[in-house]
Amino acid sequence: MANLLAFLCPSVLHAVMFVALGTLVFLSIPTPTVQPIPSAYRFRDYALAKTSQFFANAARFALVVLLPLGIQILELVQTFLSSSLPDSEETAFEEQFKYLIVTSSLLSEFPSLTGTTTSTTLSSTHHHHHHHHHHHHPSSSSSRENILTQGLAITFVSTLLLSLIGYQIVPVYMLGILMVTIHGAVYSVLRRYQRRCKIRSIHSTALGLLRDLVIECEQSDAMVMRIIDQSRQLNAIYQGDTLAPPNDISSASSPTTPITASSSRRVADTRRALTHIFNSQWAHWVSALRRLESFSHQGNLSRFRDMYNIIPVAHQQNGSTEEQMHVIHWKRRECLVHLLALDVMTLEHDSDRLDYESHWEVVIKVMGNLVDEYKRHVPTLREHLISSTEVYEDDDERPTRPADPRVNVLLHQYAALEKHVRNIQSKLLLCRQDTRCNQQNQSLERIGDRLSTIEQDITQMLTQWEETTEAYRKLSTASHSLPSPPSSPAGSNNSSNKPFMRRSMLTAAAVACFLENKRSREKVNCPKLK
Template sequence: MAENVIYEDTPFAQYLAEIGSEEEVVRQPEPNFESEHTTEEKHKATFRGKLLSTLYETIGYLKEQLSTALPLQEENQFEERFKYILCTSHLLNEAPSIHFYDSRRPSLTDITEAGQYFGGLTRRNFEILLSSLVTVISVFLAWVLQTDSKDVTGRFVRLSIAFIISAVGSFWLYRHLRRKAMKTLHDSALHLVQVLVYNCQTFDLKVNKALIMIQEIELVSRGYRLSMPLSPITRIEQSSKTRRCIALRDTIHAVLREAFMGYRRAIMTIQPEISQASLNIMYNMYNIPSSVKEDDWNMDDVEDPTSLENLRLCFQKMHSKRRECLCHLLALDVMTSGRDSNRRDYEQHWTIVNEHINELGSITGHYLDTVIASSTNESLDALPPPNQDILSRLTPFAPDKRLRAYLHKLASMEQYVRGIQAKLYLCNEDARKYYEAEGFVDPKESELLMNQYNSIAQDFSYMVQEWEEGKQALIKLSQEPEDPDTPVNRRSLEVDMSSQDQESTENDENSSERTLIDWTQLDEPLDVPEQYFEAIAEPEVAKQKLTREERIVIQRAKKAEEAKIKAARADSERMVRELKDVLLITKCSHGHLDPFTIVMLDAFLQKLNVLRNLCNAGGG
């Protein structure tokens, strides 16, 4: 029913008040009549707002055109690009992530004229030259425009006009050259930071490569077969004091120490160009502790400073100091959220920053050349780097058995190649050591060198065998797959299982023939033949998907069944309730019934309650 609304100050409201009615009255809304004057004021306000916005836009455009600073969009793009190169280089990770490095050489860029004006002048010299040029042009124009009349006012006006024209032209020339100089500074900064990232990544790759090669040579010299991942070397080095690649170990240790000191000096040098607030944010973001302990090189106080474990710790310490240095580059004072190119010293600051970045890239390149030269002297330059190794790359799982078999053969041949290269280095090192010590090789040492050399031939024979098996796997891979449900394939499955059992027994018999003999440590355990263990998941059973119509039919049937059960339960409850009411009425109206009848009625009521509970349980 609709509710009646009675407004006050109406005749009907007055009548209700006179008769004493308690009806609630509502204040009548006041009419909002806009006059012509109000409408005109609104139009004037709208026009005034549009005029002001247009005026502000015009003033902003004129300020942009009369400003010698770079546009804000270009400045933000440069700062984002600069930070993007550093943040995506993986050099700010807590541990060196060499497998994610993208060591592409940066393109060549000429940075000799970065930040310079016309003719290679600096900004200060160019401003002095330009102001002198404006004065000369003004005097020249005034002299050209002069007349024989003695009108002083006319001469002053002509001189003013000539000065204004020359000043405007010089200003536009200065504006263009300053923006161009800042763009060249930005381009040189991007190029230098790309060179720095490339040198750091290549340095990490070379150092990691050298450490892996040292570990492989140590394992092969003790009779172990190479595998991925490599066997741990820490306990082996602790149990034995013999070392291989002594010169390379010393070089890596010295280079890592020099790199740590170089990055520490760079941090102290670039400190005046840093915003401390931004630096604290970067430290918190990349979890860098600002403690004094991290600022000292204390890796020479250990018992064995050239062990592989200590060399890896030195590598990590150098990486931590480099992270701190790169965080300083991300917290420069000339890279704020505002417009920094308006600053008078903007070009000066970026020139200093470019010099620091160039120096960092140069010293990192020097350390890189030192590691490469040491590896070349140790005959390790031909060994493949870790990011090009088949075994160290993260490759996706191959679902096809034929493809997995072929890839396994390639990986096995890769292991043999690395083992042969390590043995070649051992033969070279031992031959030089024995011959340079005494001038000749005695029979015992000659026998040792011969065993080393013969083991290389043994590896070649194993690699040829793996090559033949890989060739057969490649031939099977090029064939079309057969249907596994055919009877021929089901019969061949049993034959394959039996052939695999025979091959496993033959491999067990030939395992003693394929072990490598240790030439220096006879008490070391012999190597075992290489095996591949692979976990294969069972094929996922594809569930049959129902169509939309089938799902609708199933849901309707479920709802109909639930409605039927609910109706049956309601009928049972209603019948029990009606019988109970009848019996209660009968009991109350016949109070003179005998005790036996009353007991029977009570028993009947209890059975009805039990029946109702059973119905409820069955319906639920």
């Protein structure tokens, strides 16, 4: 017993502690006769409330302050150690690249008739990026060699300084570990700096080439449209001279002149030159499309194709020059959609990829080849444009400005009619292309929508035609009211003008009747289809 007491209470302090513990246990047992101490319970509740409040505030502080701060610190460390560009800089480049494509006229369904939609906005920054055409990026092997050389040089210098200062103090193995650490740190810093500089240079070159491509394509379309318009006008003049009635005084006095014959030959030469240019451009766009297919994100590609109604064109068509130009425009839209859907321009942080630079180098090479192709044909297009302009000015011996200012009204009406005819012709080409590539019901719906718009254009053209004939009637009535000598052949001209007016009105009435019959047939066939 004495040994047990000595073991449990080796000293007086241990005995006091056991007595205090037994007293606390005894007082904590509730009995009917013993009343609890209110102050102890209040202190316990206060301590529990303060403790829970402290932990709640600490958790709130950790979630609101410490966690975002830690995430920012980790992102800063990751950004500092990573060789990729910051996410904001990469996103800004991708938005600017896509903005240049989307805001240009190259993605529209019809080629630009003026060629000045985005050329004027891009020409101000065109000269700043002209030097990027022949800019060559250093290869990955040469950049690694440069980094290794610089790292070895800095490591050698730092090792030499350390050996001079503390060679006797620092052990040999510690010096080797320090050398390896310094070499790795220097290599990573230099690698990060050079890769970021290379990616920024790639971005600048890609934007410059894309601006040049948009400008060259729009200027080429503008020149080709002017050449086609002037060739069409020369053909009209030539057919007007050859198809003139035999009793016409002008045809009797001057039959097919050498000027019109030479103009027809030049028109044929221009068409052959345009066909050659279109075939060359077609080959380059097909090659570019073939190279970009493996670098495109398929999900984004299908989404952009549905967004811009892209119809793949399988082969070049041997039609009119205007139809060939539309086919080149459609193939170009297909290639530009691939540029929008590049796999290095997704929502992720793509510059972290190891193949980021190599993919962009291929894309830059493709765009450079396209820019060089369009620049190669600019002198030929300009030469044919100047020659067709000179021939048209030689053929058209009448003054460019009419002597009577009232004729300007007729000229404006003619220009409006020509615009309607061009719109109808372009939409008919699109309908033909949709019909050839008809694979889904969506193409049939698109064809129906375009036919309805063509019908609206024809209705507007008929209205414009009536306004033109009304302007001609007013001008003819005003010219008849002027006094003229008795020997003037105005009477014969009046008699010849009346059948023309009757024919024009009959033609307009026939077209209107055709449209009305078409609507009635559609209404009759609708129940059958249902």
